[in-house]
Amino acid sequence: MSSYEAVIGLEVHAQLSTESKMFCACSTSAGSPPNTNICPVCTGQPGTLPVVNRRAIEMAIKAGLALGCKIERRSIFARKNYFYPDLPKGYQISQYEFPLCLGGGVTISTEGGKKTISLIRIHLEEDAGKLLHDYGHPDMSHVDFNRCGVPLIEIVSGPDMRSPKEAGDYLRTLRNVLVYLDVCEGNLQEGNFRCDANVSIRPVGRKEFGTRTEMKNLNSFKAVERSIAYEIERQTKVLESGGTVSQETRLWNDVAGRTESMRSKEEAHDYRYFPDPDLLPLIVEEDWIARTRSGLPELAGAKAERFVSNYEIPRADALVLTDDRALADYFEAVIASGAPARKAANWITAELMREIKDDERGIAACPIAPANLAGLIKLIEEGKISGKIGKDVFEMMFKTGRAAAEIVAELGVEQISDSSAIESAVDKIIAENPKQVEQYRGGKTAVLAYFVGQVMKATKGQANPQMLNDILKKKLET
Amino acid sequence: MTAAQLSSMLREREISSLELTKAYLDEIQRRDKKLNCYVLQCPELALEQASRADERLAKKDSLTPFTGLPIALKDIFITQGVETTCASKILKGYIPPYDGNAASRLKAAGAVLLGKLNMDEFAMGSSNEFSSFGPVKNPWNQECTPGGSSGGSAAAVAAGLAPIALGTDTGGSIRQPAAFCGTVGLKPTYGRVSRYGVIAFASSLDQVGPIAQDVRDCAMMLGAIAGHDPMDSTSIETPVPDYVAALKGDVKGKTIGVPAEYFVSGIDTEVESAVRAAAKTLEGLGARVVEISLPHTKYALACYYIIAPAEASANLARYDGIRFGHRASGNHDLADLFKASRTEGFGAEVALRIVVGTYVLSSGYYDAYYLKAQKVRTLIKNDFLEAFKSCDAILAPVTPTPPFKLGEKTDDPIQMYLNDIFTIPVNLAGLPGMSLPCGVTGSGLPIGMQLIGKPLDEAGLMNIAYAYEQATAWHKNIPVF
Numbered sequence: 001m002s003s004y005e006a007v008i009g010l011e012v013h014a015q016l017s018t019e020s021k022m023f024c025a026c027s028t029s030a031g032s033p034p035n036t037n038i039c040p041v042c043t044g045q046p047g048t049l050p051v052v053n054r055r056a057i058e059m060a061i062k063a064g065l066a067l068g069c070k071i072e073r074r075s076i077f078a079r080k081n082y083f084y085p086d087l088p089k090g091y092q093i094s095q096y097e098f099p100l101c102l103g104g105g106v107t108i109s110t111e112g113g114k115k116t117i118s119l120i121r122i123h124l125e126e127d128a129g130k131l132l133h134d135y136g137h138p139d140m141s142h143v144d145f146n147r148c149g150v151p152l153i154e155i156v157s158g159p160d161m162r163s164p165k166e167a168g169d170y171l172r173t174l175r176n177v178l179v180y181l182d183v184c185e186g187n188l189q190e191g192n193f194r195c196d197a198n199v200s201i202r203p204v205g206r207k208e209f210g211t212r213t214e215m216k217n218l219n220s221f222k223a224v225e226r227s228i229a230y231e232i233e234r235q236t237k238v239l240e241s242g243g244t245v246s247q248e249t250r251l252w253n254d255v256a257g258r259t260e261s262m263r264s265k266e267e268a269h270d271y272r273y274f275p276d277p278d279l280l281p282l283i284v285e286e287d288w289i290a291r292t293r294s295g296l297p298e299l300a301g302a303k304a305e306r307f308v309s310n311y312e313i314p315r316a317d318a319l320v321l322t323d324d325r326a327l328a329d330y331f332e333a334v335i336a337s338g339a340p341a342r343k344a345a346n347w348i349t350a351e352l353m354r355e356i357k358d359d360e361r362g363i364a365a366c367p368i369a370p371a372n373l374a375g376l377i378k379l380i381e382e383g384k385i386s387g388k389i390g391k392d393v394f395e396m397m398f399k400t401g402r403a404a405a406e407i408v409a410e411l412g413v414e415q416i417s418d419s420s421a422i423e424s425a426v427d428k429i430i431a432e433n434p435k436q437v438e439q440y441r442g443g444k445t446a447v448l449a450y451f452v453g454q455v456m457k458a459t460k461g462q463a464n465p466q467m468l469n470d471i472l473k474k475k476l477e478t
Numbered sequence: 479m480t481a482a483q484l485s486s487m488l489r490e491r492e493i494s495s496l497e498l499t500k501a502y503l504d505e506i507q508r509r510d511k512k513l514n515c516y517v518l519q520c521p522e523l524a525l526e527q528a529s530r531a532d533e534r535l536a537k538k539d540s541l542t543p544f545t546g547l548p549i550a551l552k553d554i555f556i557t558q559g560v561e562t563t564c565a566s567k568i569l570k571g572y573i574p575p576y577d578g579n580a581a582s583r584l585k586a587a588g589a590v591l592l593g594k595l596n597m598d599e600f601a602m603g604s605s606n607e608f609s610s611f612g613p614v615k616n617p618w619n620q621e622c623t624p625g626g627s628s629g630g631s632a633a634a635v636a637a638g639l640a641p642i643a644l645g646t647d648t649g650g651s652i653r654q655p656a657a658f659c660g661t662v663g664l665k666p667t668y669g670r671v672s673r674y675g676v677i678a679f680a681s682s683l684d685q686v687g688p689i690a691q692d693v694r695d696c697a698m699m700l701g702a703i704a705g706h707d708p709m710d711s712t713s714i715e716t717p718v719p720d721y722v723a724a725l726k727g728d729v730k731g732k733t734i735g736v737p738a739e740y741f742v743s744g745i746d747t748e749v750e751s752a753v754r755a756a757a758k759t760l761e762g763l764g765a766r767v768v769e770i771s772l773p774h775t776k777y778a779l780a781c782y783y784i785i786a787p788a789e790a791s792a793n794l795a796r797y798d799g800i801r802f803g804h805r806a807s808g809n810h811d812l813a814d815l816f817k818a819s820r821t822e823g824f825g826a827e828v829a830l831r832i833v834v835g836t837y838v839l840s841s842g843y844y845d846a847y848y849l850k851a852q853k854v855r856t857l858i859k860n861d862f863l864e865a866f867k868s869c870d871a872i873l874a875p876v877t878p879t880p881p882f883k884l885g886e887k888t889d890d891p892i893q894m895y896l897n898d899i900f901t902i903p904v905n906l907a908g909l910p911g912m913s914l915p916c917g918v919t920g921s922g923l924p925i926g927m928q929l930i931g932k933p934l935d936e937a938g939l940m941n942i943a944y945a946y947e948q949a950t951a952w953h954k955n956i957p958v959f
Contacts, residue, residue, distance in 0.1 A: 040574075040575055040576045043801060044796045044801070045556075045574065045575065045576065045802070046556065046562070046564070046569065046572070046574070046677040046678075046796070046802075047555075047556040047574070047578050047673075047674065047675040047676055047677045047678065048576075048674070048675075049673060049674050049709060049710050049711065049712075050711070051708065051709060051710075051711050052711065079792050081791075081792055081795060081839070083795065083798060083813075083816050085798075085800045085812070088796060088800075088801060089792075089795065089796045090792065090794075090795020090796045090798060091792050091795055143800070143801075270840055270841045272791075272792075272836065272839035272840060272841070272844075273839075274788060274792070274839055274844070274848060276681075277680075277681035277682035277712075277789055278678075278681050278711060278712065279711050279712075280711055280712060
């Protein structure tokens with residue numbers, strides 16, 4: 001048992017889902033050919049000036065309000081100076097001394113109950129471009145400025161987390177809130193939700209913090225948790241062998257599963273922050289804050305409560321469904337397509353979640369349209385197919401994305417609910433098995449299962465089980 | 479002839495834009511070799527714009543005072559498709575992909591661009607000697623500097639190589655060369671004219687303004703370029719008055735403040751007596767002249783030489799050899815590529831200011847320099863606001879001395895910087911200031927006086943200047959070279 005305690009703080013960069021960039025009118029859409037979403041402003045042409053995107057401010061206010069921050073009436077954009085080819089102005093416009101949001105917190109569930117991770121600040125800034133090293137020339141690099149100037153918020157937590165799991169839970173909860181607010185797509189792989197982790201350790205019971213290291217290149221929730229676990233272990237070994245942890249930035253190597261030194265404290269930049277004279281102080285009027293507050297969408301907790309009371313689904317299901325806004329929306333879309341709420345909840349939390357549980361895209365990875373899932377549930381409800389066949393159909397739907405009825409028709413697995421068809425099949429089996437009929441009529445009723453099996457075999461399992469039971473009993477008993 | 483006179487001749491069809499443009503192009507060809515005002519002439523573009531203007535004039539199609547009028551721009555103004563270098567080697571060959579606000583307004587008004595004018599590199603200088611194109615010579619005496627940084631603009635207007643020009647003023651770069659060349663220059667209130675498309679030197683101080691033959695031309699140009707621009711967050715939304723119509727020439731009842739701190743020892747006696755005489759002239763026109771105090775004046779220079787280089791150090795970071803301008807040849811790793819491109823591309827004065835600016839923003843020094851300077855700046859601004867409680871405008875010298883000799887101060891930055899001691903406070907306070915001719919030295923060089931106005935009171939300021947101009951003939955002097 002280690003006698004050290006970990007102290008973890010996270011810095012999250014979330015890309016705001018605006019149409020246009022932070023300081024110019026260029027599109028933020030990802031996946032365009034390199035350098036097609038650019039203009040004189042975001043490529044830092046001489047003489048150009050930034051103009052603040054109001055929509056980005058509003059999204060940042062939304063995030064701040066939902067996370068319990070104090071929205072500063074006056075905040076200031078500052079220049080963060082450093083040279084890099086993906087930074088066309090030679091400085092990044094960010095906020096430094098006077099950020100837009102202060103304080104706030106994120107509540108997570110731990111073994112010891114609820115725990116609130118404090119937030120220090122949320123500030124606005126612009127993203128940089130991207131270097132392309134493999135772009136058709138062996139000894140030349142290229143720069144794509146499409147991402148340059150895309151609005152980001154940086155969310156800085158307090159050093160309040162004590163384990164990799166708490167860090168992961170904080171991150172998942174934070175992501176959930178931002179996605180619910182529609183201010184960020186929250187995709188770690190695509191880089192629109194990025195995280196750096198600050199980790200230090202200290203002997204249990206000590207108040208002072210140890211020397212921290214900062215981890216970069218964390219491209220998944222797993223990477224965040226794994227890298228922190230690795231770093232805690234590494235620092236523990238260093239201290240236990242009598243060494244000292246050096247303050248540095250380390251890079252997570254996901255393949256090797258370890259962190260590697262990137263730059264020491266001495267090599268750290270002096271960013272020479274100062275207020276950007278091209279931008280006036282950002283003044284946020286009280287009524288703008290009030291309007292934004294009243295426009296906040298329903299967040300996960302409230303949504304779960306509503307699901308329990310309106311749809312009468314178990315609380316556990318409601319919590320699972322609301323963990324991800326897209327999943328909750330999917331659930332409600334299935335209901336809107338006519339499925340009973342409890343059935344819909346069952347299918348989603350059991351069958352559907354099993355299929356997508358290893359996919360970080362979540363419900364976006366599900367090819368079944370909500371209306372199609374509702375269609376499947378309806379076929380079962382109406383007795384057109386059995387529940388058992390329903391599960392097979394579901395799997396095929398997940399593989400192909402096709403509608404349930406289509407698959408059912410193609411496979412010919414529609415349940416036989418036509419009583420005359422079942423009757424003739426039953427008559428045939430009774431005629432072929434006089435010995436078993438004798439046994440049944442002699443009181444050995446367990447033999448009924450044999451008849452059911454035979455009829456099912458003859459009908460390829462499509463006979464409506466309830467009807468079959470009734471018809472069999474009737475025929476055998478008369 | 480003044481721009482206003484030419485404008486009315488164009489409108490009356492007494493001369494075509496093509497004829498006028500050709501005349502100026504010929505004049506530049508013939509005489510600019512002596513002065514070096516133009517760093518780039520664009521005769522083909524000018525003639526094309528002139529013939530289009532002539533069509534517009536013939537049809538009387540949305541005419542403005544600038545339709546068909548030749549103009550020239552300091553090379554700090556971004557002009558689409560026309561090389562813009564800011565007189566720096568680092569921007570050699572840079573063809574901007576867009577028009578700045580000033581260029582596009584003038585283009586839309588139908589002005590004809592004769593070319594781009596010489597300046598100190600990145601507007602850093604007071605003598606136009608720090609230019610990658612070589613110095614400009616003063617048309618009044620070719621051994622003297624025309625002032626700077628808008629030296630090319632002032633010299634071209636004085637020498638008749640452009641009817642009117644635009645300059646920029648960060649610490650005196652319009653007013654000081656205007657004074658040295660015997661022209662009228664106006665630095666408007668910070669934010670009155672958009673900075674979009676003006677290559678940034680010190681963003682919180684830079685302002686665009688006219689350099690012209692007289693006050694009326696100044697008013698005409700300001701009317702064309704002033705106004706809110708959504709592309710510049712610091713531009714002011716207040717409506718633009720009709721500046722020409724505001725020139726009544728009446729100063730009765732106006733109070734003119736004369737700051738004691740601007741007549742310190744070391745000021746040239748000819749300059750002092752010319753400015754004092756101007757005060758008398760204004761008094762004679764019915765204005766009341768009172769002595770005022772601007773107590774923090776002595777800190778202005780130090781304050782400016784922290785703030786301006788600090789902002790410049792960031793503004794000039796974009797010249798890194800990656801996307802445009804000069805890139806060092808040979809193989810370099812990234813840091814060396816930046817370093818070599820910038821070392822080769824920037825001149826010594828620009829490099830000096832970048833180093834100073836980087837230093838004052840550095841961790842551990844920020845509070846002692848940059849923050850302190852911002853506080854001093856507020857005190858200087860308050861000095862003016864306080865003074866304006868008892869006067870309508872302030873009269874002062876533009877520079878402590880008349881035009882100095884080329885090479886006289888290039889080795890001594892402090893002596894060079896002291897030249898802007900009376901113009902810098904106006905930039906720090908964001909106020910409108912103008913320079914107009916008020917005398918001639920014994921050796922025949924022009925002397926300028928400075929008028930400083932309340933925020934956004936360009937109309938009132940120009941009216942006082944106009945009254946003085948009507949009463950005197952200094953602006954009618956023309957250099958022979």
